[in-house]
Amino acid sequence: MIRNIIRFLVVLGLVCIFTGGGVAVLYAVFKGDLARRENAAKEAAILAATPEGAKVDIQQPLAGEPFAPDAVYAARGADGKPVAYVAGGEATGYSSTVKVVVAAGAADLRILRVVVASQAETPGLGTRVAETKSTYTLWDKLFGAAEAERLLNPFLDQFAGKTPGEFKDVHAITAATITSNATKRAAEQAVERIRKAIEKPK
Numbered sequence: 001m002i003r004n005i006i007r008f009l010v011v012l013g014l015v016c017i018f019t020g021g022g023v024a025v026l027y028a029v030f031k032g033d034l035a036r037r038e039n040a041a042k043e044a045a046i047l048a049a050t051p052e053g054a055k056v057d058i059q060q061p062l063a064g065e066p067f068a069p070d071a072v073y074a075a076r077g078a079d080g081k082p083v084a085y086v087a088g089g090e091a092t093g094y095s096s097t098v099k100v101v102v103a104a105g106a107a108d109l110r111i112l113r114v115v116v117a118s119q120a121e122t123p124g125l126g127t128r129v130a131e132t133k134s135t136y137t138l139w140d141k142l143f144g145a146a147e148a149e150r151l152l153n154p155f156l157d158q159f160a161g162k163t164p165g166e167f168k169d170v171h172a173i174t175a176a177t178i179t180s181n182a183t184k185r186a187a188e189q190a191v192e193r194i195r196k197a198i199e200k201p202k
Contacts, residue, residue, distance in 0.1 A: 039067045045101040045117035046086055050075045054083050063197035072197035075103060082106040085198065088117065089189030093182035096120035098129065100183060102159075102190035109194060111159040114187050119179070126179035129155055155180065164188040 043058055050056050054075035062085070064071035075084040083106055090099040098119045103112040116130035132151040140149075158170040167188065172180035 042067050042088070042101070042117060045088075045115045046073060049086050049101045049103040049113045049115045051084050051103060051112055053077065056086060063193070063200065070193055072194050074106075084112055085109070085194040087190040087193040087197070089186035089191075089193065091182040091185035091189065093119060093121050094126050094176070094178040095122060098179060098182040098186050100186040100190060102187050102194075104191055104194050109163065109191060111162050111187070111191070114156045114159045114183070116156070116183065121176070121179045125173075125176045128173050128176060129153075129179055129183050155183075159187060164191050 046056060046058065054077055056073045056075050058073070059066050061068075061071040061073050069088060069090065072085060072087040074082040075086055077083045084103045085106060086101060086103045088099060088101050090097050092098075096119055098121065099117040101115045101117050103114075104110060105112055119127065119130055121127050121129065130153075132153045135147075135150045135152060136145055155170075155173050159167070162169065164187070167184045170180075170184060
């Protein structure tokens with residue numbers, strides 16, 4: 001009996017060691033590819049948050065290292081002056097970490113746009129923080145429309161023009177309050193990172 005228990009524990013230990021080692025090897029092999037994909041997703045979110053007509057130099061942040069969680073970027077107009085600042089923030093949601101990228105106006109740090117960079121919240125509920133709807137109808141798609149298509153997110157669009165002190169006026173998504181509040185906290189963190197970066201002595 002004791003011999004069987006010892007044999008079972010030895011086999012279980014070996015299985016754990018080999019499984020853990022296999023996962024470590026796979027991670028080491030694909031680590032670079034995973035980092036590249038994550039950086040590409042971050043860059044896409046930064047560019048999506050950047051005001052139209054402005055440019056961001058991803059490799060030259062105002063603070064932090066490129067693609068680092070605390071990196072802050074200047075979105076510059078044609079004259080080279082900052083029109084907005086862009087930074088990321090994150091907070092724990094219902095079932096994942098909600099990561100956002102925020103663009104805030106250079107003059108007053110009011111929110112211009114919030115983009116959800118990544119999340120793995122409950123499908124159909126929390127995932128709605130990242131879902132967009134087109135202004136086009138099926139008719140517009142088939143036969144063309146007079147106006148350009150716009151993508152709307154009723155939750156994220158509420159942030160526009162607000163400062164973190166006014167986020168209480170951003171209404172949560174029904175049945176996804178925890179995810180909604182995580183998005184607010186992540187946006188607050190992003191604005192705070194911007195504030196610290198531009199107030200830092202040169």
